[in-house]
Amino acid sequence: MAWGYIPGLEHGFRELLLRLIGHPHPNGRTRARKVLQLLERRKTLDIGCGEGIFYYELSRRGIDMKGIDYSLEALRNMREKLKAAHAELQVCNANAQKLPFKDGSFEQIICLDVLEHLPDAQAALKEMSRTLRKNGAAIITVPNELYLTKPVLPINFKEHLKAIGHESAGFDYKQLKEMLEKEGFRIVRHEYYLKFFGRVMTELTFWPIGGKRLWKARTKMYKYSYLAFIAFILTYPVMFLDDILPNRNGGMMAVKAVKVK
Numbered sequence: 001m002a003w004g005y006i007p008g009l010e011h012g013f014r015e016l017l018l019r020l021i022g023h024p025h026p027n028g029r030t031r032a033r034k035v036l037q038l039l040e041r042r043k044t045l046d047i048g049c050g051e052g053i054f055y056y057e058l059s060r061r062g063i064d065m066k067g068i069d070y071s072l073e074a075l076r077n078m079r080e081k082l083k084a085a086h087a088e089l090q091v092c093n094a095n096a097q098k099l100p101f102k103d104g105s106f107e108q109i110i111c112l113d114v115l116e117h118l119p120d121a122q123a124a125l126k127e128m129s130r131t132l133r134k135n136g137a138a139i140i141t142v143p144n145e146l147y148l149t150k151p152v153l154p155i156n157f158k159e160h161l162k163a164i165g166h167e168s169a170g171f172d173y174k175q176l177k178e179m180l181e182k183e184g185f186r187i188v189r190h191e192y193y194l195k196f197f198g199r200v201m202t203e204l205t206f207w208p209i210g211g212k213r214l215w216k217a218r219t220k221m222y223k224y225s226y227l228a229f230i231a232f233i234l235t236y237p238v239m240f241l242d243d244i245l246p247n248r249n250g251g252m253m254a255v256k257a258v259k260v261k
Contacts, residue, residue, distance in 0.1 A: 001019060001022075002018070002019065002020060002021055002022030002023075003022040003023060003029060003032055003053075003057060004018075004022045004023025004025075004028075004029075004032075004053045004057070005018050005019050005022055005023070006052075006053070006056055006081055006082065006084070006085045007084065007085050008081075008084030008085055009081060009084060009224075010224055014224055014226070017224075017229050018224060021229060021232065021233070023053055024224065024228045024229045024231070024232035024233075025228075025232070026198075026201060026202070026205070026231075026232055026235045026236040026239055027194065027198075027202060027252075028053070029232075029236060030193055030194065030198060030236075030239055030242075030252075031112065031113070031141055031193070031252065031254070032054070032057075034141070034191055034193050034254040035054075035110065035112065035139055035141065035254055037191075038137075038139050038189060038254060038256040039058070039063075039108070039110070039139060040108060040137065041061070041062060041063050042063070042064075042106075042107035042108040042136075042137070043063075043064045043106055043107045043108065044058060044063050044064065044065050044066070044106060044107070044108040044109065044110060045065075045066050045067070045068070045099075045101070045105070045106045045108075045109045045110070045131065046058070046065060046066070046067040046068070046109075046110050047067075047068055047096050047099075047109060047110065047111040047114055047124070047128070048068075048069055048070075048096065048111060048112065048113070048114035048117075049067030049068065049069050049074075049075075049078065049091060050069055050071075050074050050078070051074050051077045051078045051081060052067070052077075052078035052081060052082050052091075054110065054112065055067045055078070055082075055091070056082055056085065056087055058110075059087060059088070060087075065090065066090045066091065066101075066106075067089075067090070067091040067092075068091065068092055068093070068094040068096070068099065068100075069091070069093065069094075070093070070094070070095055070096070072093055075091060075092075075093055078091065079091075096111070096114060096118060096124040096127065097118060097119075097120055097123040097124050097127060098123075098127065099127045099128075099130070099131050101131045102131070103130055103131065104131065104132065104133045104134075105131050106131055106132055106133065106136060107132070107133055107136045107137075108132075108136060108137050108138075108139070109128050109131070109132055109136070109137075109138045109139070110138075110139045110140075111124070111128065111138065111139070111140045111141075112139075112140070112141045113141050113142070113143070115140065115142050115171065116142055116143055116166050116167060116168050116169075116170050116171070117165050117166060117167055118167060119167055121168075121171075121179065122179055122182070122183075125138075125179055125180060125182075125183045125185075126183050128183070129183040129184050129185065129259055132259045133259070134259055134260075134261075135258060135259065135260070136258070136259050137188075137256055137257065137258050137259075138180075138185060138255075138256070138257045138258075138259070139254070139255070139256055140176070140254070140255045140257065141252060141253065141254045141255070142170050142171045142176060142252070142253055142255075143166075143169070143170035143171075143251060143252050143253075144169065144170040144171060144172050144250075144251065144252070144253060145169045145170060145172070146194075146199065146249065146250065146251040147169075147170060147194065147199070147202075147251035147252060148160055148161050148202075148203070148206070148251070149161065149169040149170075151199070151203050152196065152199050152200050152203060153200065153203045153204070153207070155203060155207055157203070157206065157207075159210075160206050160210075160214055163214040164214060171253075173190060173253060176253070176255060180255075180257045184259055184260060184261030185257035185258065185259055185260065186257060186258055186260045187255055187256070187257045188256050188257065188258050189255070189256045190253060190254065190255045190256070191247055191253070191254050192247055192248060192249065192250025192252070192253050193242060193250050193251075193252050193253075193254065194239075194242070194250050194251035194252040195242040195245045195249060195250045195251070196242065196245065196249075197238050197239055197241040197242050197245075198239045198242050198250070198251065198252075199250075199251045200238075201235040201236075201238050201239055202251070204235070205231060205235060
């Protein structure tokens with residue numbers, strides 16, 4: 001089954017497309033490719049599990065999962081979707097800056113595209129360190145200023161960033177490294193993605209939607225339209241060209257950091 005296919009969500013031809021193509025979200029699929037290279041089969045907390053695609057995919061791969069999200073709506077949607085797939089759920093409503101778990105509860109934490117939405121990202125990293133066992137790993141993805149803040153195309157994306165709830169433009173490698181080291185982590189691997197081709201495809205997708213309609217589009221990204229599949233088929237293959245570019249100047253970064261203290 002393709003990435004993001006959850007049985008029972010669609011019917012007919014759309015169900016067939018979803019089974020063959022998977023979740024038609026180019027940026028999400030690119031992120032998934034990078035993150036899967038960093039993960040291990042360990043007891044894992046998904047911070048910001050959203051509507052559950054990563055949670056479901058990792059559970060399906062035999063990883064012991066728990067999840068938290070600040071959005072009750074996202075968790076309700078997750079329960080509805082994964083109930084149809086008969087998936088076991090261990091999720092709760094919680095704040096990443098104050099996790100409801102004991103010290104050393106997890107061997108691995110994933111925190112994907114979350115830190116830039118928080119008023120205090122350092123507090124979230126502190127909580128990740130507290131709830132991880134020593135030698136546990138944190139897999140984190142974040143944007144930096146090249147993601148929409150300094151676009152390739154001559155278009156102002158400020159309204160888009162506001163619509164998707166960014167508290168900051170993101171974090172560069174040096175900044176994130178310092179923040180992680182402060183909490184006892186050491187980065188063992190990092191990789192940029194959404195480089196030139198990914199940035200152009202993202203901007204060409206966001207531009208016609210507009211800032212005002214972007215939030216509505218994001219809240220319906222799991223209600224699969226034929227237009228979403230067409231846009232995915234046209235943009236996602238182009239984004240693979242980023243793999244031939246050097247590991248720098250990407251709009252997004254995936255990091256694996258190990259707790260050493």
